[in-house]
Amino acid sequence: MSNLLHTLVNRISRLAGIGLLGMGLAVANTSVAAQQPVNTKAPPNDFVQTVADNALQALKKEPEAKNGNIARINELVNQYILPYVNFEKTTRLAAGRYWRQATPQQQTDLVNAFKGTLIRTYSGALQQADNVSSITPLPFRGDPTADDVVVRTTMSQSNGPVIGVDYRLEKAAEGWRIYDLNVEGIWLIQNYRNQFAQQIAQNGIDGLINALNQRNQR
Secondary structure, three states: OOHHHHHHHHHHHHHHHHHHHHHHOOOOOOOOOOOOOOOOOOOHHHHHHHHHHHHHHHHHOOHHHHOOOHHHHHHHHHHHOHHHEOHHHHHHHHHOOHHHHOOHHHHHHHHHHHHHHHHHHHHHHHOOHHHEEEEEEOOOOOOOOOOEEEEEEEEEEOOEEEEEEEEEEEEEOOEEEEEEEEEOOEEHHHHHHHHHHHHHHHHHHHHHHHHHHHHHOO
């Protein structure tokens, strides 16, 4: 794995971990309640809040996940997070013009490698749960009837400054889907796009896929 991609993954993991941790701890000061049905066609802030609440409740009930049991973490992520994330769109935008040059199989493999990276990120984020005191949704500024919106939140930490975490959503036929994160002014996709372009130019699509998969296996 090149030093460039190693640096990229470490940085992205830190940023995405903050955002994903926010998804799982948006009501960190509340008691565990029953799981709520997720209305993917609710107002954007309500949609994000419900997904976050459910992820938190699952986390509180799963000491194995907090202790780093990757199999259990994968189950929780697949159940509470992945159904509401459009990984294909995130990967396509991150790959930029190279996405169109990839074969259908390469596109599938790249999406899976990217998904594996974020699952590993969530694993690390879970172990930092005690450092988050609260997540506060900010007033929604956009048009809730639009097809592409941003939900803004702030995350308070017990051992650090308040951090801004934004979620970009798209409205699909089945309802809202998250496809990008912004942590303190840095969009996840933009970081991937800039650095992946260099990796692909050097080693091709397969080189990028292999590098991500190698990292995911560690």
